[in-house]
Amino acid sequence: MTPQDKVDLSDLSALQLDAIIKKRKVLVVAGTGGVGKTTVSSALGIRAAISGRKVVVVTIDPAKRLATSLGLESLGLDTPQDLTDALNLHLKQQGKPLCLGQFSALIPDTKKTFESFVAALAPTAEIQEQVVRNPIYQIFAKEFAGTNEYMALKKLHALVRRAEFDLIILDTPPSRNALSFLEAPTLLSRFFEERFVRWLVVPANRILSIGMKKSLSVLEKLTGGGFMTHLVDFATTLFEVQTRFTETLSEVTELLKSEDVGFCLVSGPTPDTLSELEVFSKTLTAKEMRFDVALINRCLSYLKSQPVSPSFFASPAGQLTLQICARETQALRAFNSFASFSGVSRQTAEKRSSEKPLLLTLPELSRDVHSIEDLIHVADAFIAPSADGEISL
Amino acid sequence: MTCPSIFEILTRKIIFVTGKGGVGKTVLTEAIARGLAANRDGDEKNVLWVTIEDPAYPAGEVRALGDRLSHLNCDATQAFDEYVGMKIGIPTLAKIFTQNKLMKYLSQAAPGIHELVLLGKVWFERNHFDHVVVDMPSTGYGLAMFHSAYNFRKLFSGGPLYEDAGAMIDSFSSARESGVIIAALPEEMPLREAIELDHFLLELFPENRSAFVVNRCFPEFDLTDAELKRKSPHSEAQQPVQSPVPTSLEDYAIKRTKLEKQNLKIWAEIDLLYSSIPYLLNATLSRDSLITQLTATMETLGWFTAQTARLK
Structure with missing residues (x-):
C-alpha cells in the first residue's frame, strides 16, 4: 500500500457518499415513520447541491416548521421551489464556499396528483366523470394504502421525464415499514389485474360456473346488492384506464431498476434495525434494485469521550445517555458485519460490492431541525463507524 | 370535551393504542395488556392483547399466554374466511365462496375490505374478554381502519356487512365501551400528529374523546450547576447560529431536557390532559424485562387502580 492510498476513514466515507450522489440521477430515501427521512433527504440534497448538482428534494410530509423555513408553507404548490439563494445566504453566513449547483424542493399535492392522473388516463371526459363519481373510487382515492406511494412514484416519473434536474431525492411517504413503498406498485397492479376487471366488465364472460353462481349470490346476500352494481360500474371504467395505468407502472418499475436509481434506508441505532436492514436488502436484490446507503440516524455515541462535569454520569440523565451509547455501539458493530466496510484503501473502497450498502451515521441533534442553517450542519455530519462500532467527529 | 384519564380509558372494553410510527405503541400496548391482566385482589380480568399483522408473531389464532392473558396476531385473510364462515353458516358453501378466484381478488384488492375485516375481528373478540387491547397501526393507517367501517356503511x-359495520361504529362511538389512547414522543412531529389525529377521531366519534400519553421522556436534569458553569455572560450573543449537533453527552442532556419542555407546550397550550412515561432503557435488559418495567411504571402512575388515580 502506498502512502497516498491511506485515507482517513471519515474522508473515505464522505468520498463514497459523494460518489453516490454524483453517480445517481435518483435517490430514494426509505424508512419507518419517525426516523428522520425528511431531514436526511434534505441534508443529502444540500450536500449534492453544494457539490455542483442541480437537485430537487421531493417530500410528501415535512414538519410544518421545516416546510415554512424552506419557503414551502403553502402546501400543494406542486412545482419545484428554487431555494438556492436562501442556501447560499446561509452558507455565506457560516463562512462556507457557495453552492456550485442548484437546490430545489417540492411538496406534491397527492390528491390533486391522483385526480390529474385519472384525468390523464381516462379517454373521455365522460369516463373521467364516471370514475370520480363512483363511491368505490372515492374510497379508493381517499383510503387505499399504496395510493400515496403510487403518486410519489408518478411524480418521480414525471420529474425524470422533464429532465430538469441532475438528481432527484425522493423522500418516501410515511408508512408502517420501509418496504411499503416498494410493495405499493404490486398492490395496485393486483387491483388492476386484467382478467378480473375483464371478467366483471365483459358480458360474454358471464357464462357462470355453479361455483361462481353460488359465490355471487353469497356476495349479494352479504352486501345487500347495491355494491355489485357499483363494482361492475367501477370495473367498467377501470377497464378503460387499465392499460395505460399498467404502462406507467411498468415504466416506473423499470426506472427503479436502472443504474440511475439508488436506495437509502434510514433507521435508528437500535439492535432491531439489523433485521430491517437485512429484509430491505433482500427485497431490493430480488427486485434488482440498488441499495446504496444504510443511514443510521440519531446516533449519540460519538460524544462518549467528550468531557462532562464530574457529577454528570452519576445523574439519571447521565446514566441514560451512557446506556443509549452502549446499545448503539453494540448495534453499529452488528451493522458493520452486514454493510460494506472497507477502511483499508481507496482502491478497495471503490470496488465496494454493489449489493452491500455504505454504512453511515448521522448524529442525534439537540433541537428539531427546521431551518436551512441547521440542514447545512447536518449535511456536514455524515460519519462512518469503525469496525468495532465506534464513531467520532 | 376534556380528555379522559388513562385510568378511565383502561376501564373500557376495547382499548386502541395508536400514534405516529416509532413512538413505542407496540411495547406500550403489551405492557397495558399485562397490567390489566395482573392479579389484583378480587378483581380478575380476562384480557386479549391484539397485534395487527405484526410480522414478529405467527398469524391467526388466539393463544393463551397466562391465566388471564391471551394474544391474537390478527390476520386479514384468516379473519375474512372466519367471518364469511360465520355469516354463511354452511361450511361447504363458505369454502366455495372463499376459494372462488373472483372473491379472493375482491377481498384482497378492494380498498378498505382488509381494514374492515381486521377491525371486525377485534370487535367480535370483545364478546370473549373483559378487555381487548389493540396495538393499532400508526396514525394514517389506523385512521383508515376506522374510516373503513363508515365507508362500508355507505x-x-x-x-350483514352493513349491519355489522353499523354496530361497530356504535361500539367505537360509545365512551362506555371503547377508547383510544394516542401515544407520542416529546418531539415536535409526533406531538402535532397526535393533535391532528385527535381531531380526525372526534369527527368520527364525537362523543368519545381520546386520552394522551407521551412516552420516553428524558429524565429531569438539573441544569443549574452545569449550565451556570458553561454560560459566560456573552456566549449567547456571540453565537447567533449554533450547530444543532451537541458537543457532549451533558450538552445533549441539557438541551434535550429543554427541548422536550418546549415541545410539550404544543400540548399544554391547548390544555391537553396527558400522562408521561419516562425513558426506560437498559441495553442489557431483554424486551420482556422492558415490558415488565413499563407495566410497573404504569402501575405506579395509577393507570390500573382507582385509588392511586384519585391521589394523582
Whole structure:
C-alpha cells in the first residue's frame, strides 16, 4: 500500500457518499415513520447541491416548521421551489464556499396528483366523470394504502421525464415499514389485474360456473346488492384506464431498476434495525434494485469521550445517555458485519460490492431541525463507524 | 370535551393504542395488556392483547399466554374466511365462496375490505374478554381502519356487512365501551400528529374523546450547576447560529431536557390532559424485562387502580 492510498476513514466515507450522489440521477430515501427521512433527504440534497448538482428534494410530509423555513408553507404548490439563494445566504453566513449547483424542493399535492392522473388516463371526459363519481373510487382515492406511494412514484416519473434536474431525492411517504413503498406498485397492479376487471366488465364472460353462481349470490346476500352494481360500474371504467395505468407502472418499475436509481434506508441505532436492514436488502436484490446507503440516524455515541462535569454520569440523565451509547455501539458493530466496510484503501473502497450498502451515521441533534442553517450542519455530519462500532467527529 | 384519564380509558372494553410510527405503541400496548391482566385482589380480568399483522408473531389464532392473558396476531385473510364462515353458516358453501378466484381478488384488492375485516375481528373478540387491547397501526393507517367501517356503511345497501359495520361504529362511538389512547414522543412531529389525529377521531366519534400519553421522556436534569458553569455572560450573543449537533453527552442532556419542555407546550397550550412515561432503557435488559418495567411504571402512575388515580 502506498502512502497516498491511506485515507482517513471519515474522508473515505464522505468520498463514497459523494460518489453516490454524483453517480445517481435518483435517490430514494426509505424508512419507518419517525426516523428522520425528511431531514436526511434534505441534508443529502444540500450536500449534492453544494457539490455542483442541480437537485430537487421531493417530500410528501415535512414538519410544518421545516416546510415554512424552506419557503414551502403553502402546501400543494406542486412545482419545484428554487431555494438556492436562501442556501447560499446561509452558507455565506457560516463562512462556507457557495453552492456550485442548484437546490430545489417540492411538496406534491397527492390528491390533486391522483385526480390529474385519472384525468390523464381516462379517454373521455365522460369516463373521467364516471370514475370520480363512483363511491368505490372515492374510497379508493381517499383510503387505499399504496395510493400515496403510487403518486410519489408518478411524480418521480414525471420529474425524470422533464429532465430538469441532475438528481432527484425522493423522500418516501410515511408508512408502517420501509418496504411499503416498494410493495405499493404490486398492490395496485393486483387491483388492476386484467382478467378480473375483464371478467366483471365483459358480458360474454358471464357464462357462470355453479361455483361462481353460488359465490355471487353469497356476495349479494352479504352486501345487500347495491355494491355489485357499483363494482361492475367501477370495473367498467377501470377497464378503460387499465392499460395505460399498467404502462406507467411498468415504466416506473423499470426506472427503479436502472443504474440511475439508488436506495437509502434510514433507521435508528437500535439492535432491531439489523433485521430491517437485512429484509430491505433482500427485497431490493430480488427486485434488482440498488441499495446504496444504510443511514443510521440519531446516533449519540460519538460524544462518549467528550468531557462532562464530574457529577454528570452519576445523574439519571447521565446514566441514560451512557446506556443509549452502549446499545448503539453494540448495534453499529452488528451493522458493520452486514454493510460494506472497507477502511483499508481507496482502491478497495471503490470496488465496494454493489449489493452491500455504505454504512453511515448521522448524529442525534439537540433541537428539531427546521431551518436551512441547521440542514447545512447536518449535511456536514455524515460519519462512518469503525469496525468495532465506534464513531467520532 | 376534556380528555379522559388513562385510568378511565383502561376501564373500557376495547382499548386502541395508536400514534405516529416509532413512538413505542407496540411495547406500550403489551405492557397495558399485562397490567390489566395482573392479579389484583378480587378483581380478575380476562384480557386479549391484539397485534395487527405484526410480522414478529405467527398469524391467526388466539393463544393463551397466562391465566388471564391471551394474544391474537390478527390476520386479514384468516379473519375474512372466519367471518364469511360465520355469516354463511354452511361450511361447504363458505369454502366455495372463499376459494372462488373472483372473491379472493375482491377481498384482497378492494380498498378498505382488509381494514374492515381486521377491525371486525377485534370487535367480535370483545364478546370473549373483559378487555381487548389493540396495538393499532400508526396514525394514517389506523385512521383508515376506522374510516373503513363508515365507508362500508355507505357502500353497502343492506345485509350483514352493513349491519355489522353499523354496530361497530356504535361500539367505537360509545365512551362506555371503547377508547383510544394516542401515544407520542416529546418531539415536535409526533406531538402535532397526535393533535391532528385527535381531531380526525372526534369527527368520527364525537362523543368519545381520546386520552394522551407521551412516552420516553428524558429524565429531569438539573441544569443549574452545569449550565451556570458553561454560560459566560456573552456566549449567547456571540453565537447567533449554533450547530444543532451537541458537543457532549451533558450538552445533549441539557438541551434535550429543554427541548422536550418546549415541545410539550404544543400540548399544554391547548390544555391537553396527558400522562408521561419516562425513558426506560437498559441495553442489557431483554424486551420482556422492558415490558415488565413499563407495566410497573404504569402501575405506579395509577393507570390500573382507582385509588392511586384519585391521589394523582
